[in-house]
Amino acid sequence: MLEHALFWVLAVLAAAAGVMVFRFDSMARATYALLTSLLCAGGVVMLLGLDYLGVVILLMMTVEMALMAVFMVMYMMNPAGLMPMSMLHNTKGAAVLCGAVFAALAAGILLAPWPARRGRPPADPTHDLGMSLMGPHMLTMMTLGMALFATIVGTVVLATRRGRYDRFGDDLKARRPDDPVPGGGRR
Amino acid sequence: MTLETLLLLAAALFSTGLFGALTQQSVVMLMMGLELMLGGLIVAAAAVWHHIAPAGADGQVLIVLAVTVMAVEMAVGFAVVTALFRAQEIDMTDMAAELKE
Numbered sequence: 001m002l003e004h005a006l007f008w009v010l011a012v013l014a015a016a017a018g019v020m021v022f023r024f025d026s027m028a029r030a031t032y033a034l035l036t037s038l039l040c041a042g043g044v045v046m047l048l049g050l051d052y053l054g055v056v057i058l059l060m061m062t063v064e065m066a067l068m069a070v071f072m073v074m075y076m077m078n079p080a081g082l083m084p085m086s087m088l089h090n091t092k093g094a095a096v097l098c099g100a101v102f103a104a105l106a107a108g109i110l111l112a113p114w115p116a117r118r119g120r121p122p123a124d125p126t127h128d129l130g131m132s133l134m135g136p137h138m139l140t141m142m143t144l145g146m147a148l149f150a151t152i153v154g155t156v157v158l159a160t161r162r163g164r165y166d167r168f169g170d171d172l173k174a175r176r177p178d179d180p181v182p183g184g185g186r187r
Numbered sequence: 188m189t190l191e192t193l194l195l196l197a198a199a200l201f202s203t204g205l206f207g208a209l210t211q212q213s214v215v216m217l218m219m220g221l222e223l224m225l226g227g228l229i230v231a232a233a234a235v236w237h238h239i240a241p242a243g244a245d246g247q248v249l250i251v252l253a254v255t256v257m258a259v260e261m262a263v264g265f266a267v268v269t270a271l272f273r274a275q276e277i278d279m280t281d282m283a284a285e286l287k288e
Contacts, residue, residue: 007188011196014230018203018223022211034219041200041226045250047188048237053250057229060254064222064261071265072215075278087212089281094209102202109194119242132244133251140248144255151259158266161273 007047014040027072035065052126193234200227212279214271218264225257 017037024030038061046054122128133141167177200223207220229250236246271277 004188007192011192014226015196015199015203018200018226021219021223022203022207022216027213027216030216030219034222037200037223038226041230044193044196044230045233048193048233049241050233050236050247050250053233053247053254057250057254060258064257067265068215068219068261071268075215075268075272076213087216087279088210089212091210094206097209098202098206101205102198105198105201106195109191109198114190115239117238118240121237121241125241125244125247128244129247129251132248137244137248140252144252147259148255151262155262155266158263159269 003047007044010040010043010047013037014044027076028069031065031069031072034068035061038065049121050125052129190234190238193238194231197227197231197234200224200230202227212281214264214268214278214280214283217280218261221260221264222257225253225260228253 014037017033017040020033021030021037024033039058042054042057042061045057162179164172167179168174169178204220204223204225204227207223208217209220211217211220232246232249232253236250240246268278271283275282277283
């Protein structure tokens with residue numbers, strides 16, 4: 001009973017906070033609303049018996065939204081929302097499209113003949129996940145690892161101030177880059 | 188806490204995030220819409236794991252995948268915003284579209 005009540009509180013809060021993300025004038029408030037929504041989603045995951053993944057989601061979203069708030073202050077024109085301005089486009093078309101998407105998803109959810117539950121949850125789902133990632137789903141884990149490594153390299157390349165034209169000039173085949181500090185094996 | 192209720196919550200989060208991703212001009216706000224959509228995916232995967240196939244770990248692996256995609260999306264998104272801002276002080280999607288002209 002308590003579980004059901006908690007679920008409804010989390011579900012309503014997640015949906016309402018999700019809507020408020022795009023209603024607030026202040027970007028800081030929007031970030032907190034998104035954080036609330038995602039924390040409630042993490043809470044729902046924990047209610048379903050996935051404690052480890054739920055805690056991972058809670059911790060990751062908290063840090064992620066803290067970083068997002070920093071970037072908002074850096075890049076947004078009006079981070080505090082003191083001068084309300086509209087930064088939206090095509091709201092009517094998007095509202096119709098999203099309403100149609102929700103209606104289609106809801107129709108599918110309510111009309112689909114969902115299969116009956118097969119099996120019972122393991123005593124320790126976290127152990128099950130670990131064994132799966134290190135066993136039959138090893139390829140998934142390896143792909144995720146490579147994707148994260150590629151992300152690290154890609155983000156550094158994108159965010160660095162000096163690009164290849166800064167280093168080599170117009171002639172990208174030049175032997176030596178024009179670096180302020182020589183590095184690598186060419187020192 | 189039926190499967191249908193959980194999936195309706197996931198659909199609501201996904202649709203709201205889609206609305207944000209389609210309407211927001213700020214790149215950072217657009218990314219918030221994408222995060223919300225992935226949040227819906229996480230709830231849906233957990234619901235399917237719990238109500239349909241709890242014996243296997245496939246639903247949990249899908250959640251790990253979605254959480255990783257969220258992290259990658261945010262990191263690459265902010266790197267792209269930084270690159271755009273460095274190039275021409277652009278922080279809006281409409282202005283970024285003019286770069287190709």
